[in-house]
Amino acid sequence: MSRRPEKSPLDPPFSKGGKSNRKLIGGDVYLTKGTGSAPRLDLGFNVPDWKARQEGAFHRATFPGTAVLVGERWYEIVSVATSAGAPRRTYYDLREWDDTAVIRTAFELTPEACQALTQAHREREKRRKQAAAVALMPVFTGLLPAPDQKRLENAYGVSPVSATMISALVLLIASTIVIMLTFAYSQGMAFGEDRELIKRIVAWAPLAAYLLVESIVRIYAVKGNQPAGSLLLVLPIIIWRGLREAATPPDRQDTQVRVDTLGLRTARDRVRRLEGGPNDLEVISRMPKDHWTANVTGIEYQGEAYLLIERGVIDTDAGRRHRFLLAKPKHNVLFKSYVLYDPEEVREIYRQQRLTKSAMWAETFAFLWGLTDGATQERLAKLYKYDPDRWTTWTTIAGGVGGLALCGRGIYMMAGDYVHFVDGIAFFLGLFLTWEAAIRWSRLKDGQLTGSLAGLLLKPLAVRFLRWE
Numbered sequence: 001m002s003r004r005p006e007k008s009p010l011d012p013p014f015s016k017g018g019k020s021n022r023k024l025i026g027g028d029v030y031l032t033k034g035t036g037s038a039p040r041l042d043l044g045f046n047v048p049d050w051k052a053r054q055e056g057a058f059h060r061a062t063f064p065g066t067a068v069l070v071g072e073r074w075y076e077i078v079s080v081a082t083s084a085g086a087p088r089r090t091y092y093d094l095r096e097w098d099d100t101a102v103i104r105t106a107f108e109l110t111p112e113a114c115q116a117l118t119q120a121h122r123e124r125e126k127r128r129k130q131a132a133a134v135a136l137m138p139v140f141t142g143l144l145p146a147p148d149q150k151r152l153e154n155a156y157g158v159s160p161v162s163a164t165m166i167s168a169l170v171l172l173i174a175s176t177i178v179i180m181l182t183f184a185y186s187q188g189m190a191f192g193e194d195r196e197l198i199k200r201i202v203a204w205a206p207l208a209a210y211l212l213v214e215s216i217v218r219i220y221a222v223k224g225n226q227p228a229g230s231l232l233l234v235l236p237i238i239i240w241r242g243l244r245e246a247a248t249p250p251d252r253q254d255t256q257v258r259v260d261t262l263g264l265r266t267a268r269d270r271v272r273r274l275e276g277g278p279n280d281l282e283v284i285s286r287m288p289k290d291h292w293t294a295n296v297t298g299i300e301y302q303g304e305a306y307l308l309i310e311r312g313v314i315d316t317d318a319g320r321r322h323r324f325l326l327a328k329p330k331h332n333v334l335f336k337s338y339v340l341y342d343p344e345e346v347r348e349i350y351r352q353q354r355l356t357k358s359a360m361w362a363e364t365f366a367f368l369w370g371l372t373d374g375a376t377q378e379r380l381a382k383l384y385k386y387d388p389d390r391w392t393t394w395t396t397i398a399g400g401v402g403g404l405a406l407c408g409r410g411i412y413m414m415a416g417d418y419v420h421f422v423d424g425i426a427f428f429l430g431l432f433l434t435w436e437a438a439i440r441w442s443r444l445k446d447g448q449l450t451g452s453l454a455g456l457l458l459k460p461l462a463v464r465f466l467r468w469e
Contacts, residue, residue, distance in 0.1 A: 026111030027118030031070065034093045039075065041068070041092040041109075045121040046082075049105070050092060053078045067097055067106040074103070103332065131156035142167030142227070145234045147360040149227040160227035164218055167230070172215035178208035217367075217394070224390060234364055267350070269343035271301070274325075281306060283324040284316065287346045287353075291339060292324065298335030299326060305335075355468050359384050362465045370395035372459050374449030379466050392440070392449050399452060400437030406430025 022042065023031045034040030049066070053076060056062035065077035074097035083089040097103070107113065134141060134156050141152060142163035149160030181198055182205040185191075191198045214230060221228040270284040281301065292299060292308045299306045306326035314323045362369070362384045369380055370391030377388035410427025413420070436452060443450045 025070075025109055026114030027116075028121075029109070029114035029117060034091070039070070039094045041094065043090045043092070043117075044087065045118070046080075046090045047117060047121075050077055050080070050107070051105075052080045052092075064098070064101045064104075067103045068092075068094060069106060069108040070094075073097075074106075076101075106331065127156065131158065134158050138163040138166040139170050140167070143230040143233040145229045145237060145360060145364050146227045147356075147363065148237075149229065161222055161225055164227040164229075165222045168215040168218040168222070168228075171211045171230070172219070175208035175212040175215065178202075178204055179212065182208070220394075224387060226385065226387075229364065238361070238364070267344075267346045269346055271343055280328075281326040283326065283343075284314075285322045285324065285346055287349050288322050289324065289349070293337070296336050298338040299341050300338065301326070301341045304328065305338075351468055355383060358465050358468065362386065366391050367394065368458050369462050371452040371455035372462050373451035373455060376451075376455075376459055376462050376466075377449055380462065383466065383468065388449055389444075392444055395452060396437050396440045396444060399433050400441070403430045403433030403435075403437055407434060 021033050025031055028044035030042040032040050032042045050068075051063075051066050053065035054060075054063040068075045068077060075094035076097050077092050078095050079093045081091045081093070083091070134152060135158050138158075141149060141158065142160075142165070144152075146160070149163060152158050153160050178201055182202045185198055185202045211230075211232075218228040218230070267286050269286075272282050274280040274282055291297070292311075294308045294311065297308060299308060305328070307329050308324055309327050310325035312323050313320055315321075362380060363386065366386050369377055369386065370388070370393075374388065374392075377386070377392065380386045381388050406426045407430035410423055410430060413423040414427070440450045440452065
C-alpha cells in the first residue's frame with residue numbers, strides 16, 4: 001500500500017468554490033460527489049466485475065467491495081445505485097480503503113482504463129443486439145455448417161442444436177406438403193383455379209424428396225446433441241471459402257505474419273530478459289497468442305508470474321514475428337485467468353488451429369467416413385466430434401435400402417418385355433449392397449465396426465484429416 005499524499009486528486013472537484021462537481025476521467029466515466037463528502041463514480045453503464053461491499057453477519061464474513069485506485073489513493077466500492085430517469089446512469093459510492101483489508105481485485109481508474117471500460121460496454125451491447133437478431137433466425141442459422149453454428153454459439157449464446165432442430169422440422173413439414181401435393185396431382189385430383197400454382201409446386205418434388213430424407217438425418221443428429229447443416233447450403237459455403245482462399249495472394253493471406261507450415265511444426269519461441277528491467281521478458285513468436293489478454297491473464301514462466309503489457313509485430317531476419325512484452329505485476333493481483341507458458345507451445349497452438357480448420361470438413365461430411373474401416377473411424381473420433389457407431393449405422397441402413405431398391409427395380413424391369421444390360425448390372429449391384437449391409441449390420445450388433453467396399457475410395461481422403469494426430 002502506497003503512502004497517501006497530502007492532497008488527493010479527488011479534492012479539486014469537491015473543493016469549496018470549485019466550478020464543477022463532476023469531473024470526466026475518461027470514456028463515459030465521471031467522478032462526482034456522493035452522499036456527504038464521499039466521492040462517487042458516475043458511469044453510463046454497469047461494470048460486471050465491480051462488486052459492492054457486503055457487510056458480515058453472525059454466519060457470514062464481511063466481503064470488502066472492489067478496490068479502485070483513483071489518482072494515488074485507494075477506495076472501496078460500498079454501494080451501487082441506478083438512476084431512475086433516461087438515459088440510465090450507474091452510481092458507485094466510494095470510501096477510503098481500510099489498510100487492514102487485503103486487496104484481491106483492483107482497478108486503476110486512469111483515462112485509458114476508463115476508455116477501455118466504455119469500449120468494452122459498447123462491444124457487449126453490440127454483441128447483445130446481434131445475439132437477439134441471430135436468435136430470431138434459427139431456420140437460417142440451422143442450415144449453416146456445424147462449425148459455423150458452434151461459432152455462433154460461442155459468440156452469441158445461440159443453441160446450435162435448437163437451430164438445427166427448428167430448421168429441420170420446418171423443411172420436413174414443407175417437403176412433406178410438397179410430396180403430398182405431388183401425389184395428389186399425379187392421381188388426377190382437380191385443384192380448380194389453383195391447378196397452375198400446384199403444377200409449379202410439383203416441379204420441386206425431387207428437391208422436396210431430398211430435403212425430406214436430409215431433414216430426418218439432421219433430426220437424428222440432434223438426438224446426439226450435435227448440430228448439422230443442410231448440404232444445399234454447406235456445400236456452396238465450403239466451395240466459396242476454398243475458392244476465396246485459393247484466389248487470395250500468398251502475401252495477403254496473413255496481413256501480420258506469413259505462416260511457415262514446416263517451421264511451425266518444430267518452432268520454439270525466443271525468450272530473453274530485457275536489460276532495462278530484470279523482471280521484464282520479451283517473447284518473439286511465429287504465432288499470435290490470442291489466449292493472452294493484456295493486464296488480465298497471468299502467465300507463469302519458470303515459476304514466476306507475469307502480465308502481458310504490450311504486443312505487436314516486428315521484422316526480424318527470419319521474417320515478421322509477433323512480439324510480446326511481459327512484466328511482473330507491481331501489486332498482489334488475483335488473475336482472472338492463468339496459463340503455464342512453454343516456449344514450445346507455438347507448435348500445439350498451430351496444431352489446434354489446423355484441427356479447427358479441418359473439423360469444418362471432417363465433421364460436415366461425417367456420413368462419408370461411416371463407409372471407411374473401423375480403425376480409421378476410431379482415429380477420426382479421437383480428433384473430431386465424430387461418432388463411429390452412429391455413422392456406421394446410418395451408412396449400413398442407407399446401403400441396405402439402396403440395395404433393396406436396386407434389386408426391386410431390376411426384378412420389375414426383368415418381368416417386363418424389355419431388359420437392358422444396365423438393368424442386370426443394377427440388379428447384381430443391389431444384391432451386393434444388400435449382402436454387404438447385412439454383414440455390416442450383423443457385425444455392428446457384435447460391437448465391431450466394418451467399412452464398406454466404397455470406403456476404400458474414401459480412406460485416402462479421410463487419412464488427410466488424420467495428419468494432425
